[in-house]
Every structure is written in structure tokens, then in C-alpha cells.
Amino acid sequence: MKSKVTMQDIADQLNLSKNSVSQAISGKDGVSEETRKLILDTAEQMGYIYQAGRKKSQTDQSGYIALIASDFAFAQKGFFGEIYLSVEQETRQRGKQLLIQSISQESEEALILPPILENQGVEGILILSHLSTPYMNKVISKGLPTVLIDHHYPAVKADCILTNNRFAAYEAIHYLTELGHRNIGFVGDINFSPSYYERYEGFRLAMREAGLEMRKEWLLLDATEQTEYMMNAIKSIADQPTAWFCVNDGLGFILNSTLQQQGFQIPQQVSICSFDNGQLSQLSTPLTTTMGIDLKTFGRKAVEQLFWRMDHKHEPFVEILLPTMLIARESTTRPRESNVLI
Structure with a gap:
């Protein structure tokens, strides 16, 4: 029977x-x-x-989505805080509860997974920003559908929601060249995350397409968000470029302050363009031109992809690239002819 x-x-x-x-x-x-x-x-x-x-139990009615991130990522409240709020709202609208866990550096290094992943009701995992590759792979080894937010790496097999970093940086440099800048510098630690390296690739693509030289002294490829680093770097450059592109608003803010302390007028002598449209770009004097990211869309797309993955466990992994928007402000203008180096 x-x-x-x-x-x-x-x-x-x-x-x-x-x-x-x-x-x-x-x-x-x-x-x-x-x-x-x-x-x-x-x-x-x-x-x-x-x-x-048939009466359903509470467990049947509502499952859990786990959101994990490093202590460092959760400390970046302006950027990742907005993504988290969007994730929470989208998860709730889909009838699930969000469980949140911060991962300490000690736990990350020792590959200690958070207790929430042992909860039998957890149906999917969101990893926000950068965690080490071994740690992410151990999370993924739990066998639960997993989506990375604002991070990816070839050795990590999971869906990813990302900014289109290369094209965004390309657009920023194209904007500066359209203003007339021919001497453009780059500021960012390209070894810190794949996102920063991709922004450097977009910078190089735009510079090469415009036929512009990338002078070694204008490529600050190990830049940190520290005043001392920036002061030493700027003092070591005999001839300033007419414009700088920074991989985030924090570096743009520090560069702005440092250049003004060294007697440069922004943007009359040096233009600055940064990335993220965070609070620092809106608090600097002058306000910083930046590449804006729709953080709410980041969160929404991450949850959408996770629920799709829960229903399609054996489909190929995908990367979803989200567009940016150039926000032109007072920190950029056309260069003075006397500033353009030949």
C-alpha cells in the first residue's frame, strides 16, 4: 500500500x-x-x-535567519548599520526572525562558530562584510544557505551581494577627467579587501582609457585612515596631482584635512572624490564629492537572494552587482591651468 x-x-x-x-x-x-x-x-x-x-506550532510558523559580522564591521554603524536595519525589516516582512552575532577577532582566528548557528530553527545565514576565508568556509560547511554581503573571494563558494566597484571607480575618474583633470592620484589600501582592489582596477581602467599616466608617487596603495600616515604621505610628494580619488569617505576626510593643513585650497588647488556617501563626506569642509551606495537596497537584495537560495539549493552561485550614483559636491572643480603638470 x-x-x-x-x-x-x-x-x-x-x-x-x-x-x-x-x-x-x-x-x-x-x-x-x-x-x-x-x-x-x-x-x-x-x-x-x-x-x-491543523494547528501549527510556533516553530512551524516562524524560522530564523542568522546575521554574523566581525566586531569591526558592526562598529561601522553608519555604513553597515543601515544595511543591518534593511536586512531586519526585510526578514521580518517575510515572516522570519533575525538572530545577530558579532564575531570577535579571537573567535575568528580560532575558527569558533557562534552558538546561534547550532539553533535548529536557523534556515539561512547572512555574512556581513569581511571575515577571514577559513572562517567563512567553516560557516558555509554547516550546510545552510549562505549569502555574503559586501564581500567575496574566489575560494568562498556562496552567493554575494556587491557594489559594482570597478565601474563605480571608473565613473568617478571619468567625472574628474571630464572636469579637465589629467593628474590624478589614488588613495586606498588595496590589500585590505577585494572591494578596494576592484576600485583600484576601475581607476586604472579609466586612466588607461583616457591616456593618462599613473605616477608612482601618486599611488598610495597602502593608505590607512590615520592622520600621521596621511601627513607623512602628502609631505613626501613634491608635486601634488590636481585631483585625488579615495576608496572610502574616511580617507577622503583625512586627506582633505591634511591638504588644508599643508596650505592647499580645496578644490581650487586640489579636488577630492571619495566613495560610499557616508557621514564624513557630508561633514567635511568643503563637502566631498563621492560615489553613493543605496544601503537599503543592499539589505533587501541580500535577503531576497537568501530566500531564493533556500528554495534553489543546487543552482550555481551568483554575484549580484549593485550600481552606485555619483554625488557631485564642493570638493571637486575644474583644475587651474597653472596646476596642471606637463
Whole structure:
């Protein structure tokens, strides 16, 4: 005699999670209409018997999404704080609860996973920003659907939500060249994260396309967000470029302050363009031209992709690149002819 068809049987047939099948059959949010229709059609074809009036437990009704990040990332409240709020809102709208865990440097180095990942109700994991590759791979080894936010690396096999760093940096440099700048410098630690290295690649692409020289003394490729570093770097440069591109607003803010302390007028003598559209770009004097990121979209897309991955566990991993927007402010202008070096 044929055994009774269960939700797990339907999930196995469609290669989906049991939770997705449960949500579709019970009429709850959390799955797309296309997926819901597929599940319901399959349930009917397989002879699934609906249990009228069945009471669901609280555990059945709501699962958990885990969000983990380093102590450093959570300390960047302006940038990652907005992403976190968007993630929380989007998760709640989909009927799930968000569990948050900060990862200390000691835990990261010792590969100690947070206790929340042992919660049987956790259905997916979001990793916010940079954690070491061995640590991320240990998280992924738990076998739960995982999405990285604002970070990726070839050795980490997971979906990623990213800024289109190369094209954004390219657009920033193109904007500066359109203003007439021919001598442009770069500020950023390209070894700190793949994002910064990609912004350097976009910088190089735009400079090469414009036929401009990248002078070694104008490439501060190990720049840190420290006043002492910036002061020493600027003092060591005999001829300033007419414009600088910084990989984040923190570096743009410190560079702005340092150049003014050295007697340079911003933007009359030196223009500055940075990245992120964070608070520092809006507090500097003059206000800093920057590449703006839609942080709410970051969070929303991350949750959307995680729920998609929960329903499509064996599909190829993808990287979703989000666009930026140039926000022109007072820190950039056309260069004086007398400042342009030949």
C-alpha cells in the first residue's frame, strides 16, 4: 500500500526545503508566487492530503535567519548599520526572525562558530562584510544557505551581494577627467579587501582609457585612515596631482584635512572624490564629492537572494552587482591651468 505523501516528499521531489513547501501549502509569505504554484501543483500530482484545521506550532510558523559580522564591521554603524536595519525589516516582512552575532577577532582566528548557528530553527545565514576565508568556509560547511554581503573571494563558494566597484571607480575618474583633470592620484589600501582592489582596477581602467599616466608617487596603495600616515604621505610628494580619488569617505576626510593643513585650497588647488556617501563626506569642509551606495537596497537584495537560495539549493552561485550614483559636491572643480603638470 502506498504510504502517505508528506511535505518532505514534495520538498525532495522539487529539490526545495521543507520549510518552503510548508509556507506554500499554508499560504504564508516567504516564497514567490511562481514557486508556490509549482509546489501546490506538485502536491496535487503526488496526492498530498491537506489536513484541515491543523494547528501549527510556533516553530512551524516562524524560522530564523542568522546575521554574523566581525566586531569591526558592526562598529561601522553608519555604513553597515543601515544595511543591518534593511536586512531586519526585510526578514521580518517575510515572516522570519533575525538572530545577530558579532564575531570577535579571537573567535575568528580560532575558527569558533557562534552558538546561534547550532539553533535548529536557523534556515539561512547572512555574512556581513569581511571575515577571514577559513572562517567563512567553516560557516558555509554547516550546510545552510549562505549569502555574503559586501564581500567575496574566489575560494568562498556562496552567493554575494556587491557594489559594482570597478565601474563605480571608473565613473568617478571619468567625472574628474571630464572636469579637465589629467593628474590624478589614488588613495586606498588595496590589500585590505577585494572591494578596494576592484576600485583600484576601475581607476586604472579609466586612466588607461583616457591616456593618462599613473605616477608612482601618486599611488598610495597602502593608505590607512590615520592622520600621521596621511601627513607623512602628502609631505613626501613634491608635486601634488590636481585631483585625488579615495576608496572610502574616511580617507577622503583625512586627506582633505591634511591638504588644508599643508596650505592647499580645496578644490581650487586640489579636488577630492571619495566613495560610499557616508557621514564624513557630508561633514567635511568643503563637502566631498563621492560615489553613493543605496544601503537599503543592499539589505533587501541580500535577503531576497537568501530566500531564493533556500528554495534553489543546487543552482550555481551568483554575484549580484549593485550600481552606485555619483554625488557631485564642493570638493571637486575644474583644475587651474597653472596646476596642471606637463
